[in-house]
Amino acid sequence: MSGKYFWKLALTAVIVAFCLSYLVPMSDQDFAEHVTERSGDPEFAALVERAKTVSEESQGSDRALSVYMALKSIANEERIDISQYFEGLELESSLRNVEKRNNILLPELLEDSKANLKKGLDIQGGISVTFEVDPVALAEVPAAQRNEKLADAINIIERRVNTYGVSEPIVRPVGENRIEVQIAGVNTKDNPDIIETIKAPARLEFREVHPNADPRTDPRPTGYIEMEEVDDNGDQEIVRRYYVKRLPALTGKYVSDAFPRTNQVGGLEVILQFNDEGAELFADVTERLGAITERGIQTRSGEVGLLAIVLDGQLQSAPRVGERIAGGSAQITGNYTQREAINLANTLNNPLELPLEVVEMYEVGPSMAKDSIDSGVKASIIGVTAVSAFMIAYFMIGGVVALISVIFNVVIVLGVLASYNATLTLPGIAGIVLTVGMAVDANILIFERIREELRAGKSLKSAVEGGFDKVFSTIFDANVTTLLVSFVMLGLGTGPVKGFGLTLAIGVITTMFCALVVTRLMLELLFTSGALKKFKTLSLFNASNIDFMKFRKPAFLASWCLVAVGVIVLATKWDNIWGIDFTGGDEVIMSFTERLDEAQIRDALAAADIGEVNPLYQAQLGGGDELLRIQTGFEKGVPAVEALIKAFPEAGYEMLGKNEIGPSVGAEIQKNALLSIALALGLILLYIAFRFEIGYGIGAVVATIHDILLTIGVFVLVPGHQFTAPMVAAILLIVGYSLNDTIVVFDRIREELTLRPTSKLREVINIAMNAVITRSVLTSITTLLASVSLMVFGKGVINDIAFTFTIGIITGTFSSIFIASPVFYFYHKGDRRSVESSHDIVPEYDWQVSTKVASSGTSKDD
Structure with missing residues (x-):
């Protein structure tokens, strides 16, 4: 075996083995x-x-x-x-x-003992804990600030929970003074400290210790209290007692950052970084204590300056201070374990101002009902089978190679996610769907390029090499733009946005590896071994010569008119298009004697015109009867109960209580999602302007905005659809798909501009689009086979995501031809010289070559 094949095979084997090691065991x-x-x-x-x-x-x-x-x-x-x-x-x-x-x-x-790849709340359920703000503490907060303080507490709790992994928790207000937290894959039997960690106030204080009074022998001085420090690092506890000032010299509000660190003796400590004001205050108090220590040394009085570090009323340590500390940092030591140090740093970074108490703890079922999960699995199998059959029927042996490459791709994505102990949720699955789509698209690009090389008369070996060489920049640019989107989501996103971004980032990198290394390796091994002597495929749109630019104006205007209609409908139906995830609503709790499937409940409430409903079963932790929770829109809770009692009198339904719940997609997630999209589009504009030129960038951004608005518009125009949390991931999915499609067209335009130095810009664009039309149609077919299967056979939120993505596939294919390219053409006013003035590759014309030859005194035969 040739060396160039061996290293590719070895690298692929190592990566796959690494990923499989994290995927086994598949379940807990x-x-x-x-x-x-x-x-x-x-x-x-x-x-x-x-x-x-x-x-x-x-x-x-x-x-x-x-x-x-x-x-x-x-x-x-x-x-x-x-x-x-x-x-x-x-x-x-x-x-x-x-x-x-x-x-x-x-x-x-x-x-x-647990599987590395965990399942999210929407798939496997978890625990639900309801916290209540201490009414005494809440009464001390001015009425005008209570909602703000509650919102701050929700954001802090969400950040704390997110440190347990990419878990995408649900954190929302319930009533006026309660907060509900749902966490996937966690049970309090094995993790009893998690609730305390979430609700710990983290009130950090620095207090001065009395310089010479000893609690063992001296009476308590005025203004001081007695506190003790316990050192249990050995088999025998060591207790040290101090008189500590009642009033702190410095509090945790001046801490800007906290993180765990291993100290010089191998123990763990938590490092604190103060803000500017805190650094000054800390320097002042340490200077005062340092002077006491210095005086005690000089006078041999035994006085010493100690600074007590107190967390939530417990003395952590009381280090001696010998001089002014002006660096703006301090450390807390206390013989912590790694988990204790990490939890302490996390709570210090997110201190709660309002004390919380646990009032309810339940095990909850998956938020995506079992029938939706089962139908999603069935739809996925049908979709994968349809895509596989099409790829093999069209590309024959190439289709088999592509499918093996895609399987490797999915295994690597899941393995890398498992290595991060990530939680697989519906938005994450949406990211994997896009990964599969990109992987199939990359293989179609490769195969179409190989066909072009074969039609040019090249041998199979040369065609494979030439095809991969020419498609590299297309695959690279298409994936880098998508990678920019994922990096923005990771940096700014929270909840479902961040989970989607992580999966997408991993998927982009694995797609490039599998397309450019795994697929190429398999093809090269096939033709060098003699197993592949011809590269046969079916043929679609051979030598097409469609004048796409002829239809650019009517297509552009018609499309934007539809966008305008959608925006108008969106504005008129604004208050009614948002689901419970965004608006909150009613939650009724019911007992029952006969357990019905969630699908039966949902169908009965749909027939009663209740609107969006989320049925969930829950059981009290530690035992107790199972209860049914139904989440509806506002003022729909009681009618939902009445409708169920009427529809299923034998089930013995009885309403036990009703609450108003807040949105699970809070204002911060909504703001960050919009900011993520805006920043991603800005970065894409800059990248494409750098790699291509500014006209291409503007065309790509306009096409992406068009696809988002048109998809939302069509979604709103079709009755019975509302925006839910997973729809955020669906919209982001469309951004990635649209960019991928547009970059393929633009890369071919750039190539044709170099190859055809005398052709007009309009002709070049038409030639480029005719060259990639087969690839665009094939990619759309394969992706539609998957999304339409999910839309037809899936239920609940799976159906909504598939419906949205189906619209996005159509709009993405349309916009890359009739929006992105015309905008690029309009920007340069149809003049290729405007493109060449800022293009990264400016072609040399025959007359330029001749001039150079003549000036050098040599001649050249054309």
């Missing part, structure tokens, strides 16, 4: 079985059996324990070091406290 393993098998120690197996017994006996009580928590409790109470049962697992030798060693090891074992 039983914790008890996993740790018992991993340890292999009979003594530890007996300990696990004890934990299983304790767990079983606790079920149904207020403090139900999982096997994991029961094992942790037994080990800590009996001072059993779990690490002794696991060979090869070593903890820091300086960490002698058994409880802390177990608290580090057991969470790692629990995490190791």
Whole structure:
């Protein structure tokens, strides 16, 4: 095997093996079985059996324990070091406290038992916790500021929860003083501290310690309180007591950043960075304490300047201060574990002003009902089968190669996501759909280029090499523009926008790798081995000569008229197009005697004209009867209950309560989504202007805006559709698809301008569009096969996303021909010299070559 093939094969094998290692196991393993098998120690197996017994006996009580928590409790109470049962697992030798060693090891074992690629709330459900703001603290806030303070608390909680991974939680207000948090893939039996971490106030204070009064021997001075610091790093706790000032010298509001760091002795500490005002205040107080220490040394009075660091009323440490500290930073030490240090830094970066109490905790079912998930799986199988059949029928052996490359692509995307411990949600799946679309598109581009080379009379080997060389810049530019969009989403986005951006960024990189390395490797191996002697495909639009520019004005005007109609309808129906995710609504809680499928509930409420509904089943954590929660638009909750009682009298429905819920897509997510799109379009304009020239950039941006507005307009024009949270991902999906299609056309125009130095701009554009029309149609067909399958066979939100994307495919293909190219043409007023004046590649004309030859005193035969 040639060396150039070997390194490609080896690289592909390593990457795929890496990704598969993170994808296995595909689902969570039983914790008890996993740790018992991993340890292999009979003594530890007996300990696990004890934990299983304790767990079983606790079920149904207020403090139900999982096997994991029961094992942790037994080990800590009996001072059993779990690490002794696991060979090869070593903890820091300086960490002698058994409880802390177990608290580090057991969470790692629990995490190791779970699948790396987790499922989101919309697919598998999770926990729902309702917090209530302390009414006494809320009463102290002026009435005009209460909504603002509640909104701040919601944003802070969302940022805290997001540190657990790309989990896309639901955080929204309930009533006037409650906040509901839904988190995917988490249970409080295994993670009892998560709720405390989320609601911790993180009130940080720096207080001066009395310089010489000792609580063991001296009475308490006026203005001071007694506090104690506990050091439990060893087997014996060491308690130090201090007299600390009641009033702080400095508070956490002056902290601009906090992050964990390993110190010089291998322990963990949290570093604090102050803002300018805080740095000055900290310097002043340390200067005062440093003077006390210096005086104590000189007079041998025993006085020392100590600065107590207090978090939520608990003394963390009281370091000695010897001099003024002017660097604007400090550190908190306290023998933290890694998880404790990370959680502390997170809460300090997002301090809550309002204290919260837990009032409800439930396990909730998936927000995307089982029937929607099942129908989505069925629709996906049909779509993939249809695309596979088409690719093989049209491209024959090339189609098989493309499908293998796409499978590799999806495996790599999922594997990389799993390596990040990402959560797979509906927006994330939308990103994978776009990845598959881009991967199929890239292979179609390659195959069409190879066909062109073969028609030019080249050998199969030369055609493959020439095809890949000529298509590289097209694939590179199309994917880089999409990558810019994903980077903006990652930087500015939150919730579904960020999840989509991560999946899309990974997908762009893997698409380029699979198209340019994997597909090429397979084709080269096939023809060098003699298995592939001819590259046969069907043929569509051979040698077409359509005058696209002839129709540019009527097509442009008709399309923008439709956009205008959609915008007008959007404005007139503005208050009615937003779903519960954006507006909030009513939530009714019902008991029942007969459990009905979510699809039956949804169909019955649709027949009663209730509008958008989200049925969810929930169960009290630790046991209790299952309840039904139905989310509807405002003032639709009670009518929904009445409609269900009438439709299913045998189900025994009874309303237990009703709340008003706020939007799950808050103002911050909406603002960041719009800002992301605007910034992405600006970056695309700059990139295309740099790689091509400004006219191309303007054409691409106008076409993308056209596709977004036209898709939204058509979506609103069709009755029965409302904007929901996943629709944000669907719109972003269209941005990526539209850009991909437009760049392909522009790259061919740029190439034809170089190849045809004497042709007019109009002719060049027509030639370019005729050259790529087969690719555009084929890509649209393959993508439509997938999206139409989801639209026809899918249900619920899957149907809405597929409907939106189907519109986007059509508008994206149309705009790349009749919007982007005409705008580029209009910008340059139909004059190719205007393009060449700023083009990155200016062709040399025959007369220029002749002039150069003549001036050099040589001759050249044409």
